[in-house]
Amino acid sequence: MLLIIMLTLISGPHPLLQEQALRRPLPCWTIDGSDHPENPVDILHYDLAIEVFRDIQEIYGITGITMTSAGTTVSDIRLDLRQLTVDSVWDATGDLAFHQQDDSLFITLSSPLAPADTAELFVAYGGFPYHESWGGFWFHPYITYHIGVGIYTPGQCMGKCMFPCWDFQNDKATYDFHITCPDTLYAVANGDSAGVDYEAGKATFHWTFDQPLPTYLVTMAVGEYAVLHDSTDSRIYYYVYEWEIDDALGSFTNVDLMLANLESLYGPYPWDCRFSLVETPNGDMEHTSAIAHWANAVNGNNYWDWLIAHEMTHHWWGCCVSHADWQSIWLKESFATYGEALWMETYGEDEYTEYMVQSIMIPYLNSGELFPVAYPETPAQIFSYTTYEKAASVLHMLRYVLGDQDFFDSMNWLFQQHMYGLITNQDFHDAVEYVTGEDIDWFMDTWIYDWGYPVYDITSSWTGTLDAWELTVELSQVQTTGPVFEMPLEFLVQGVSQDTLVTMWNDSAYQAQSYQVSFEPVDVVFDPYSHILCGNVLTGIEGPSSPPGGLGTVHLGPNPCRGSATVIWPGTENWDLTVTVYDMSGRTCLRGRLVPGERTLDVSSLPPATYLLDIRGEGSTRQSARLVVLE
Ligand SMILES: [Zn+2]
Structure with a gap:
């Protein structure tokens, strides 16, 4: 008797389509040279005073910067600042010489900064702040807010759109915030509230964050917020639109349980301040202690719990133990994506496995991506199914190979050794080998460093x-x-x-x-x-249609577009593609088929807005992308 064993799990409608697209738009630059070198100075503290002018969509700020030499004597420093104009720079001795060029602010110190010396200087600046279609500083009709990571922007870090800073995670600092806005509004930032001053129709909200944090995790938001305090865990706060309190009460019923679950897995919440969710219009970002949480996910039910679990997990993995460079982003996104499944595990083993297969493995396998976890080569590959879903599957498999005890012991060792610092692929590898005493080259070499x-x-x-x-x-x-x-x-x-x-x-x-x-x-x-x-x-055997080199990532061009856009999906040139266009509420707006040689998608019938495209090729290959349609 002979039988072929096939495990057939049919993929249902893509439950994560919106989130997949939100976190994977289509950057078009290369990552070569976008990493920062070492900073010659070590910035210890930023003191940020920012006034928000919503009517003219400008900010005006004064940033105080306390720094020490990182090793050598320093006479000039370079900071990052985008699209904002510097009025003056000074220290205790008087004005300092400076000039701006592109995204850089060059400052000559009043006297050379010797090793171990500290200095403090101030930068006054202002203007219309920059944002791309995801990250940066936004004036929404009723919320003004900052998202610290860019997806279209070389270097990813977007702190430079809000204040002059060393905008890379290899220099972490502490922060004070003084945010001034009309006194009818509420301002929130990282850390804990340190009081409010009211004067002449304005309010200045003081916030303080006194542990080391990279600039990409710094945020602020100003709006008509109601402040809710979790009734079970006094560390948890919610800043939600005043008119959505009822929805918030329905959507945030499990947040205290999630925090307790993560503490049981990886140790105490590593921040001395509150944990909060800040409702914002445009998706989720793990700003430390003040997560930007997508307004559409504040809907009165628990459907989006997985998204909260993802961002909360970053408070251990990403915020506290950070990836050394953006090519190593899997070191944070694997844990955060796996954190979604670990939250489901609190409901039972079946729920965990179901989530791993349906929401993590299948989306990765359907993406057609084959490049190694450790080597994303383009920005699209940084924010890819490989660095999120495949890397989360690697943690799932490592846990299976090591057993629960050794797996969580290894991850806790890795975490404790590198709290508030950076980790590399090698640190991950070393932690597992140190704790288990076993060689895991065979596992890392294939799953992290090799293809497919x-x-x-x-x-x-x-x-x-x-x-x-x-x-x-x-x-x-x-x-x-x-x-x-x-x-x-x-x-x-x-x-x-x-x-x-x-x-x-x-x-x-x-x-x-x-x-x-x-x-x-x-x-x-x-x-x-x-x-x-x-x-x-997916299928039991590999489908015949996958090209040997694997599939690339979908690109749309131009994007934003007017009237039509071209769909470019390397490896699928000879295929028919089925394209479904959804609006941001998930409603189907358009469906069409693109035959080989014809890759122009006519969107002239669509009103100007942002759309999500679900693009299907042969077999079960499928990718999603975001398209902005202009007037
Ligand atoms: Zn994430």
């Missing part, structure tokens, strides 16, 4: 009588891209009234193994607990 994922072709057969049966499992790895993957693989041998689990340590492209079982098998189920990220999750 395994696709298994499996057959099984058995012979025997009564209570002595020999089961033979034959397995081939048939993926066309990537290495031979080494993994322990489980098979559930099912009989009429009993079953048993057998394991094969698979480390070659073809392998056969026999097992003695005491009952007659009727079926053999591969990977019954969905431990393995593999092509079999």
